[in-house]
Amino acid sequence: xxxxxxxxxxxxxxxxxxxxxxxxxxxxxxxxxxxxxxxxxxxxxxxxxxxxxxxxxxxxxxxxxxxxxxxxxxxxxxxxxxxxxxxxxxxxxxxxxxxxxxxxxxxxxxxxxxxxxxxxxxxxxxxxxxxxxxxxxxxxxxxxxxxxxxxxxxxxxxxxxxxxxxxxxxxxxxxxxxxxxxxxxxxxxxxxxxxxxxxxxxxxxxxxxxxxxxxxxxxxxxxxxxxxxxxxxxxxxxxxxxxxxxxxxxxxxxxxxx
Ligand code: CAA
Numbered sequence: 120x121x122x123x124x125x126x127x128x129x130x131x132x133x134x135x136x137x138x139x140x141x142x143x144x145x146x147x148x149x150x151x152x153x154x155x156x157x158x159x160x161x162x163x164x165x166x167x168x169x170x171x172x173x174x175x176x177x178x179x180x181x182x183x184x185x186x187x188x189x190x191x192x193x194x195x196x197x198x199x200x201x202x203x204x205x206x207x208x209x210x211x212x213x214x215x216x217x218x219x220x221x222x223x224x225x226x227x228x229x230x231x232x233x234x235x236x237x238x239x240x241x242x243x244x245x246x247x248x249x250x251x252x253x254x255x256x257x258x259x260x261x262x263x264x265x266x267x268x269x270x271x272x273x274x275x276x277x278x279x280x281x282x283x284x285x286x287x288x289x290x291x292x293x294x295x296x297x298x299x300x301x302x303x304x305x306x307x308x309x310x311x312x313x314x315x316x317x318x319x320x321x322x323x324x325x326x327x328x329x330x331x332x333x334x335x336x337x338x339x340x341x342x343x344x345x346x347x348x349x350x351x352x353x354x355x356x357x358x359x360x361x362x363x364x365x366x367x368x369x370x371x372x373x374x375x376x377x
Contacts, residue, residue, distance in 0.1 A: 125152035128159045133170040133317040134310050135163030138177075145183035146176045148228050152186075153206035156232075164213050167376075170317025170324075172213075173309045174236060175220035176229075178302055181245070184227025187254065207260035210235040211332075214325045216316050220309035221245045222302050226284075231260040234269060237328060239296040240312065241287040242305035247295060248284035268335060269295045320358040321376035 127138040137159045139146040148156075156174065163169040176182055185203075193201070207228070210217065219233040222242035230247050233239050241247075249262045257263060258279060267275040270285075270293040277283040287299045300308045316324060326349050333342050353359050357377045365372035 123155045123159075125149075126155045126159060130163075130166075130169060131310055132314050133168065134313040135159070135166070135169040135172040136306075136310065137163075137172065137174045139175070139182055140177075142177055142179070144186065145180040145224060146229065147183050147186040147188075148232065149186035149189045150201075150203050150206075153203065157206050157209045160210070160213050160217065164215050169215065170321060171216040171218065171313035173218050173220055173306070173313050174232070175306050175309065176222065178222045178242070180224040180229070181219065181221040182226070182229025182232060183224045184229050184250070185260070204260050207231055207235055214328065216313065216324060216328055218309045218313050220306045221247075221296070222305050227251055227258065227262070228260050231258060231262045231265065234265040234295075235261060237331075238312070239290075240305055240309040241290055241296040241299045242302040243287055243299060244302055245287040245290070245296075245299075246284045247278075247287075247290050248282060249279045250282045250284075252280060253282050266295075269293070318374075320356075320362060320372070320374045322356055322358060323353055323362075326353060 125139070125141050127140050129136050137156055139152065139156065141147060141152060160172055163172050190198070216238070217236045219236040219239045221233055221239055222245055225233055225245055225247045227250060230249060249258045249266060251258050258266070263275070263279060266278060274293055278285065285293065285295065287296065290296045291299050298308070330346050330349050333345050337345065358374050361374065362372045
């Protein structure tokens with residue numbers, strides 16, 4: 120376990136875990152915290168010993184949003200020039216799977232951080248929301264776009280225009296999260312899921328993530344054509360030969376990541 124000022128990190132098997140650690144501020148995300156989170160994820164992404172990652176908070180809060188105290192007096196020019204919101208974009212460049220393990224409050228920039236991950240495991244008491252309208256602003260780190268794609272226009276409108284919160288069960292029903300588990304099992308379940316994915320063919324996992332993400336960025340025909348190229352590309356890997364041979368020989372495949 121390594122301790123930075125605002126996060127804790129550890130490697131659990133082949134899973135890199137980042138825990139946001141600002142309990143006194145409900146894990147509100149200020150510049151130094153986002154910088155530490157992104158640097159840790161980028162280091163895990165570059166580490167061959169890590170196959171997947173988990174971001175979590177504590178039982179009270181995954182993260183209660185961007186740090187309001189940090190932003191309260193900012194001018195438009197300061198906000199436009201600030202690297203702050205750009206930290207959320209850096210998640211898009213992470214090539215390995217990232218799973219959010221969410222207990223407690225998951226609000227504003229915290230929900231935007233969770234939604235920028237690839238999957239979300241929620242604890243039973245988790246509350247999801249974009250309450251920025253209560254502060255006289257709107258979500259600024261992808262919330263209007265990712266939430267709408269996740270839960271659809273009508274629920275996103277209600278959450279963003281009227282600060283509606285979703286319970287964990289509602290988040291599951293509307294497709295925001297993958298599963299809901301008891302609070303004490305949330306991190307363990309996310310790590311278990313990440314471990315399962317990390318045990319699969321690493322290069323194919325990376326390509327699969329790229330292909331699914333392309334569905335958010337491209338028109339259908341373009342996405343399908345990208346998928347076909349990526350699918351064909353995988354036939355140049357040793358893992359494709361191994362995976363198909365193992366199926367035919369009725370044995371377990373041994374992945375090399377090559
Ligand atoms: N920024 C800074 N500090 C925060 C914070 C935030 N987003 N959320 C909580 N805190 C701080 C509180 O100020 C308080 O600090 P003090 O003890 O020094 O006063 C401490 O965390 C504990 O919070 P509360 O006393 O408010 O705890 P609570 O249990 O009564 O309420 C809560 C919990 C419902 C999460 C409430 O704190 C809250 O509503 N927080 C703000 C949520 C919010 O508006 N998030 C959106 C932020 S803007 C954004 O994220 C923009 C974007 O899109 C990038």
